[in-house]
Amino acid sequence: MTELTGVFAAIANRDSSDECKPTPGAQPIYHCMTFETPAGALLVQLDTIGTMPIPEDGKSIVLHDQPVTVLTTETAYTRVKGQPTIFTQVVVDPIA
Numbered sequence: 211m212t213e214l215t216g217v218f219a220a221i222a223n224r225d226s227s228d229e230c231k232p233t234p235g236a237q238p239i240y241h242c243m244t245f246e247t248p249a250g251a252l253l254v255q256l257d258t259i260g261t262m263p264i265p266e267d268g269k270s271i272v273l274h275d276q277p278v279t280v281l282t283t284e285t286a287y288t289r290v291k292g293q294p295t296i297f298t299q300v301v302v303d304p305i306a
Contacts, residue, residue, distance in 0.1 A: 225289065232292035240290070243298040245273055248281060253302070264298055270305060278302035 214222050224230060241261045245254040254273055256262065265271050265280045272278070281301045288295050 230289040230292060239294045239296065241296040241298070243300060245278075245300045245302055248301055248303060261296060262298075265300055271302070273302065277305045279305055 239259065239261055241258050243256045243262055243264075244252060246252055264283055264285060267280055267282055269280050270277055271280060279302060281303055283298060283300050285296060285298045288297075
């Protein structure tokens with residue numbers, strides 16, 4: 211087995227910590243997705259048990275009946291109290 215160092219060791223150590231161990235009754239996956247303007251203003255926050263599709267950069271989507279273009283996405287994967295947790299930030303701009 212390869213010995214992990216640096217960033218890889220930090221990831222493996224965090225995942226095996228008590229904080230990341232599954233707890234009784236933990237939900238399978240939690241996903242929080244935010245949609246923001248390029249200036250950082252929050253437009254929409256969606257929270258769900260399970261996963262949502264992550265929009266692709268450069269694609270057009272519709273938020274509350276308004277077409278927008280996805281500029282960037284950033285997704286973080288972690289565990290909170292043993293529950294797999296996904297946080298996605300989507301930056302959008304109006305379609306010109």
